[in-house]
Amino acid sequence: MRTTRNPSRESVQRVHSGLSVHRQRRWGLGIRRARAAVAAAVLVAMTLLGTALAPAGASTGSAGGGGGGFRPGAPGVGDAYFPNYGNGGYDVRHYLLKVAYDPPTDRLTGVATISATATQNLSRFNLDFVGLTVRSIKVNGRAASWSRTAHELMVTPRHGLPKGHRFTTVVRYDGVPITQQLVLGPGFTIEAGFIHPDDGAIVAGQPEVAASWFPVNDHPIDKASYTFVVTAPAGLQVVANGRLLGRTRHGAKRTWVWNAPEPMASYLATVNIGQFDTHRYRTHDGLWMYDALDPDLFDEAVGPVDPASPTFGGIARDSFARQGEILDFLEQRFSRYPFSTGGGIVDDYDNLQFALETQTRPIYSKYFFTTPANGDSVVVHELAHQWFGDSVALAEWKHIWLNEGFAQYAEWLWSEEEGLGTAQEQFDALYNGIPADDPFWQVVIGDPGPELLFDNAVYFRGAMAVHALRLEVGGRDFFRILHAWTTRRASGNGTIPQFIRLAERVSGEQLDDLFQAWLFTGSKPALETAAAARVSASPPAPSMELMRR
Numbered sequence: 001m002r003t004t005r006n007p008s009r010e011s012v013q014r015v016h017s018g019l020s021v022h023r024q025r026r027w028g029l030g031i032r033r034a035r036a037a038v039a040a041a042v043l044v045a046m047t048l049l050g051t052a053l054a055p056a057g058a059s060t061g062s063a064g065g066g067g068g069g070f071r072p073g074a075p076g077v078g079d080a081y082f083p084n085y086g087n088g089g090y091d092v093r094h095y096l097l098k099v100a101y102d103p104p105t106d107r108l109t110g111v112a113t114i115s116a117t118a119t120q121n122l123s124r125f126n127l128d129f130v131g132l133t134v135r136s137i138k139v140n141g142r143a144a145s146w147s148r149t150a151h152e153l154m155v156t157p158r159h160g161l162p163k164g165h166r167f168t169t170v171v172r173y174d175g176v177p178i179t180q181q182l183v184l185g186p187g188f189t190i191e192a193g194f195i196h197p198d199d200g201a202i203v204a205g206q207p208e209v210a211a212s213w214f215p216v217n218d219h220p221i222d223k224a225s226y227t228f229v230v231t232a233p234a235g236l237q238v239v240a241n242g243r244l245l246g247r248t249r250h251g252a253k254r255t256w257v258w259n260a261p262e263p264m265a266s267y268l269a270t271v272n273i274g275q276f277d278t279h280r281y282r283t284h285d286g287l288w289m290y291d292a293l294d295p296d297l298f299d300e301a302v303g304p305v306d307p308a309s310p311t312f313g314g315i316a317r318d319s320f321a322r323q324g325e326i327l328d329f330l331e332q333r334f335s336r337y338p339f340s341t342g343g344g345i346v347d348d349y350d351n352l353q354f355a356l357e358t359q360t361r362p363i364y365s366k367y368f369f370t371t372p373a374n375g376d377s378v379v380v381h382e383l384a385h386q387w388f389g390d391s392v393a394l395a396e397w398k399h400i401w402l403n404e405g406f407a408q409y410a411e412w413l414w415s416e417e418e419g420l421g422t423a424q425e426q427f428d429a430l431y432n433g434i435p436a437d438d439p440f441w442q443v444v445i446g447d448p449g450p451e452l453l454f455d456n457a458v459y460f461r462g463a464m465a466v467h468a469l470r471l472e473v474g475g476r477d478f479f480r481i482l483h484a485w486t487t488r489r490a491s492g493n494g495t496i497p498q499f500i501r502l503a504e505r506v507s508g509e510q511l512d513d514l515f516q517a518w519l520f521t522g523s524k525p526a527l528e529t530a531a532a533a534r535v536s537a538s539p540p541a542p543s544m545e546l547m548r549r
C-alpha cells in the first residue's frame, strides 16, 4: 500500500506550494493536490488523499448445468488489474434496484432486477456480490440455484440461456453493506464504498463499490441504465444519479424513485441518504440540476477559531452555483455535456475524504470547500469526468490516464481561465521543480499497475502528458481531438491506444514518440526545445459544431 506520504506526492506538493499559494491556506494542498486514493478490492477514488490498493479477491466456481454447447460464463471480463471484476457471457441493459435502508441498524434490504442479454449459450453465469445475504434468485421467473465465493455469486438457471436471448434475474438479499477501510498512514484511515454516517448512507468508491450493495456485472465495460427505488425514514432525503421521478410517503417511511437512463458504469452508481437541503433548478441552458448539501455544513466554519470564517456549506453552495458556467466552459473545450441531468452532493461526514465523479451527480468531501478557488476547481475536476471517465469510460482499469489526466488538465484550463496560473505555468512548475530521480517520474502512467492506479503521478504527470500533446499538435488540433474523442465514444468506452490513433488521425502527425515518452516510460521525458518554443496559452479553437452552439 502506498500512503499519502509517498515521495511523489510530496514532490508535487512542494512544487505546488510555490505555484499556487492562494489555494492552500488551510487544507489546500493536503486535500486538493493530493488527489489520489485508491482502493482495494474495492474502491476509492477520486480526488483527495489516498492510495494503495490491494488486488481483489478470488473466485469462481466450477462447471454448472447445461450441456448442448451451453457453458458457464467467465468469472471476470479479463481486466488485467482486476481479473475477477465483471463477468462474461452476458451484457446488462438495466438494473432496477429496490432497496430499503434503516440507518439505526445499517441494514439494507434489496430486490435487484437485472435485465440482460446472453452473449453466449449460458449454462450458468456470475454476478459480483460481496457480503450481503442472498435470500432467493429467480431467472425468467423461475427459481435458480446459486453458490458463492467472497466476490462471486454463481447463478445456475433452471434452463440454459441461449445466446442473443434476453433474460431477467431477480435477486432478493439483505444485510449490512460493508464499508471499505483504507489505511493511508499512521492513525489515518478513510472510508469508501457503502459508508454509514449516523443518519444515513453515502455510496462512493472506485474501482469497485457496486458489488457491496447490489449484485452486479461490476466492470465499466458493461454499462447499463439504472432505476433506484429507495425507501428510507420519512425525515430523510434520498439522492441518487439521474432524475428524481417521484416520492411517496407511507407511514414513517418514504420511497424515492430516481431514474438514470443513460448508460453508466457500475462504480458510478450512487445512493445517498441523509439530511440535505436540496436545490432543484435548471441552468441557463435548460439542464435539469439537483444539488444536495447537508445543512450542518452551514454551521461549520472553515476556520474554526475565526467566527467570521466562511462555512463549508457557504463555499460549496457558491461553487455549485457556478456549475452552469463551468459546464459551459467545459462544453467549449470538449463537446456538448453528455447527460440530461447534473448536480452535486456534499454530506457533512468527517471521514469522507475524497470526491468522486458519480454520474450526473458527483459526491464531494466537504474538505474541498475551504476556499472558493479550491471549491470551484474540484467541481471542474468532477464535471470534467462526466466526459472523461463517465460518458467515455475506461475499457480496462489500466487506462486510468484517460480519466485522471484529463480531469486534472481541465483544472489547469480552468485555472488559466480564472487568471490563477496558466496550464503552461502548471506544467513548468512540475517539470522544473521535480528532479529526474524523483519517483514521480518512475510511474508508467499509461499502465501504472493496480497499486498506483490513483498515484499522484497519474494525475499530475497525466495532465502534463495532455499538455505535451497540446504543445505538439497545437491548440486547434488539440481541442479537435478532445471534441472527437468525447463525441465519437460518447456513452461507450475507450483505451489509450484508441486515443492515440484518434489523435494521430486528427492531427495528421505521428505521435508514437510523444506518447511513448509521456505515458509509457518510467523516466522524466526530455523537452524538445522546438516544442517548448511553440508553447502558448492559446485559447481553444472552436470547432464548427461548437460555434453553432
Ligand SMILES: [Zn+2]
Pocket (backbone or CB within 6 Å): 046, 047, 381, 385, 403, 404, 407
Ligand atoms: Zn478524478
